[in-house]
Amino acid sequence: MNAKITLPELVEQISEATNTTQRMSELFLRELLATVTETLVAGESVSIKDLGTFKLQKADGDARQLLFSPAKKLAETLNQPFEAFVPVELDDDVTEQALAQAGGTPPVMDSEPVEASNQTDQTDSAESSDQSDLSDQSVVSDQPDVSDQFDVLEHSNPSDTSGQSTPSESSEPLHPEPVTTAMLVQSQAFPDAALLDQVRREVAREAAHTALWKGLAIGLVAGVLVATLMMRILQPAATGTTTTADSQASPDTTAVADVPTRQAATPPPVVTDTISATMYLTKMAIKHYGRQEFWVYIYEENKSLIGNPNHIKPGTVMVIPPAEKYGINPADPASVAQAEKRSIELFNKYKF
Amino acid sequence: MDNKTLVARVAEKMGKSKTDVTRLMEALAGAVAAHCAEMDTVALPGFGSFVPVKHDEEIRVNPDTGRRALYPPRMELTFQASNILKNKLK
Numbered sequence: 001m002n003a004k005i006t007l008p009e010l011v012e013q014i015s016e017a018t019n020t021t022q023r024m025s026e027l028f029l030r031e032l033l034a035t036v037t038e039t040l041v042a043g044e045s046v047s048i049k050d051l052g053t054f055k056l057q058k059a060d061g062d063a064r065q066l067l068f069s070p071a072k073k074l075a076e077t078l079n080q081p082f083e084a085f086v087p088v089e090l091d092d093d094v095t096e097q098a099l100a101q102a103g104g105t106p107p108v109m110d111s112e113p114v115e116a117s118n119q120t121d122q123t124d125s126a127e128s129s130d131q132s133d134l135s136d137q138s139v140v141s142d143q144p145d146v147s148d149q150f151d152v153l154e155h156s157n158p159s160d161t162s163g164q165s166t167p168s169e170s171s172e173p174l175h176p177e178p179v180t181t182a183m184l185v186q187s188q189a190f191p192d193a194a195l196l197d198q199v200r201r202e203v204a205r206e207a208a209h210t211a212l213w214k215g216l217a218i219g220l221v222a223g224v225l226v227a228t229l230m231m232r233i234l235q236p237a238a239t240g241t242t243t244t245a246d247s248q249a250s251p252d253t254t255a256v257a258d259v260p261t262r263q264a265a266t267p268p269p270v271v272t273d274t275i276s277a278t279m280y281l282t283k284m285a286i287k288h289y290g291r292q293e294f295w296v297y298i299y300e301e302n303k304s305l306i307g308n309p310n311h312i313k314p315g316t317v318m319v320i321p322p323a324e325k326y327g328i329n330p331a332d333p334a335s336v337a338q339a340e341k342r343s344i345e346l347f348n349k350y351k352f
Numbered sequence: 353m354d355n356k357t358l359v360a361r362v363a364e365k366m367g368k369s370k371t372d373v374t375r376l377m378e379a380l381a382g383a384v385a386a387h388c389a390e391m392d393t394v395a396l397p398g399f400g401s402f403v404p405v406k407h408d409e410e411i412r413v414n415p416d417t418g419r420r421a422l423y424p425p426r427m428e429l430t431f432q433a434s435n436i437l438k439n440k441l442k
Contacts, residue, residue: 003392004401010383010394017379020372028376031365032358033399039353041440049355050381052429056441064441066400068431074385078404078427085424090411203422277416314416 040066050074088200091207091214271320275312288320290330293339296346297326310352388429400433 007029015025036046040054043064047053052070059065076083273284281295288298299309301321306312329335353361355377363373387394388404395401409425433441 001391003390005387005392005394007395007397010380010396013383014376014379017382018372018375020376024368025376025379027366028362028368028373029380029396031362032377032380033396035358035361035365037399037437037440039358040437044353046353046358047355048358048381049377051384052431054431066431066433066437066441070429074381074429077385078389078429082424082426085409087412087421087423090420090422200422200424 084197085200088204090203091211268322271322272317273320275316275318276314281309281312281318284318284320289323289328291336291339293336293343294326294328294330296339296342297321297328299346300326300342308350308352309346310350388427396434398434398436400431400437403430403432404428405430 007026011022011025011029014020014028015022018025036048036054039046040056043056045053045055048071050071050073052068052074055067055069056064057067070078271288273279273288275281281298282292284298285292285295295309298318298320299306302316302318305316305318323329327335327338359370359373359377363370366373384394384402388402391404391406393401393403405428407426407428410423411420412423413420
């Protein structure tokens with residue numbers, strides 16, 4: 001690790017692998033590098049199978065910069081220890097500090113390797129050396145060893161572990177931060193995939209906990225708001241303009257004098273949808289109308305907000321018109337054909 | 353220049369067969385991969401070094417949604433050209 005491999009070593013390995021003389025391997029390497037250099041100087045890119053591609057890029061002025069992009073297989077092999085991981089979305093209150101702080105209070109037992117190396121001054125020397133040996137081994141071996149080590153620690157340092165939280169799901173949602181992989185990395189070359197996995201699950205769990213509390217709080221507030229709105233509708237103090245939401249909420253049987261005015265043409269609720277990388281016009285059309293061709297009508301409805309239908313900013317709120325407004329009928333081929341015609345018109349206009 | 357042409361050129365220069373050169377190339381790629389998996393840099397004099405770089409996990413923000421996500425650690429294989437090569441390319 002972090003060693004520099006020189007040409008002679010490489011030559012030896014190649015000749016061993018191919019069962020050729022060292023002179024041959026060295027000659028091969030020199031010729032290969034010479035050819036690659038020549039080709040690059042001539043301005044052409046070179047690609048080596050299972051290694052990568054050397055490309056030239058024009059930098060400022062006439063200078064050329066050499067770029068190397070590794071071969072896909074090689075990159076995958078190198079990232080094998082991490083292939084189990086995927087990006088995990090974070091909730092808003094899992095702060096960066098929370099993730100960065102490892103400290104001495106790791107709630108997860110697989111952080112023991114780190115804890116062992118951190119607490120060497122607190123344990124007696126004999127035990128700590130055992131633990132650090134164990135910690136080196138536990139990275140390579142599977143879970144059971146780690147759990148054994150956890151038990152050992154518990155017996156030896158009751159004072160230290162008592163202050164820490166137990167690795168249970170019932171811990172407080174805003175509890176001290178879990179250990180990050182960054183800390184694990186410092187003590188060994190590659191963190192165990194399973195350990196990392198546990199840490200990240202812990203992060204997700206914490207995030208889920210805080211999300212739960214937030215959800216409950218929002219639900220409560222929303223409930224109170226709905227209650228007050230209902231009160232207002234049922235016993236209004238003054239007549240005001242009714243919003244569509246209010247008219248939606250108003251029950252049909254109300255023994256109030258304002259019922260006659262309310263019953264006058266309650267407009268149908270306005271359906272909206274928001275553009276994002278995962279929700280675009282054709283998808284919206286499928287969702288609301290049943291066929292993607294009808295995206296053109298969603299576009300028509302919101303023409304004032306968007307120019308080129310291919311370039312709509314994520315987050316734009318689109319009003320979805322009711323099907324009758326444009327004669328949208330997914331079952332009728334004539335309706336579909338008309339939508340397609342419109343899309344061709346738009347295509348000619350915007351050239352997408 | 354793709355791999356095939358490169359092998360042909362080197363075989364021609366060396367006076368060896370293409371199959372031999374292919375095997376040598378594979379051995380080289382394998383050796384580099386093995387070293388880099390151990391986080392060792394491979395230095396080729398007059399050419400450059402293959403340096404494996406480990407990126408720790410980090411929080412990135414999705415510009416569209418504004419949501420943050422924790423991205424896992426990854427290993428990147430980089431190449432640092434030697435000054436000799438850089439001068440030749442200037």
